[in-house]
Amino acid sequence: MIILGIDPGIATMGYGIVNFFGNSFNYITCGVITTPAGERVERRLALIYDKLNRIIKTYSPEAMAIEELFFNTNQKTAINVAQARGVALLSAERAGIPVSEYTPLQVKQAVVGYGRAEKHQVMEMTKTILSLPAIPKPDDAADALALAICHSHNASSKLFGYNSINPTKRTGGK
Secondary structure: OEEEEEEOOOOEEEEEEEEEEOOEEEEEEEEEEEOOOOOOHHHHHHHHHHHHHHHHHHHOOOEEEEEOOOOOOOHHHHHHHHHHHHHHHHHHHHHOOOEEEEOHHHHHHHHHOOOOOOHHHHHHHHHHHOOOOOOOOOHHHHHHHHHHHHHHHHHOOHHHOEOOOOOOOEOOOO
């Protein structure tokens, strides 16, 4: 199963793509979609949409894992992130890609085995799980890969209706 992880943001949206089959991972790619700070919000969202659609067309992911939005004290930042997140959800919907949402706690639990793990621990485990020579940079790309790993653990569970031997075959569940 090819999984696209998305770490949403309007200035920088991280993406990471992995292939998960059985119990093994193959790293495909990761990176960021960036938008210029001086541009109108509408233009920035259009840039994200266009670039994300090119990524989806190039790699044909079978699932998208995206971080759930959590509100911090900066409402303007939260609104902009929510708008960028909405663009990612729209891209997935238009491409027919099922979307799963995960909290940072769920990602940490899936990748490190401890929901209160620190960011550097998640990044180090992401590097190890994917057999990468170094922690992916920038952080947004590494976070997106961690989301994809998190989804692979959940998608292979029968609770989520996937068969870990043949990830494309539904077995029931949700």
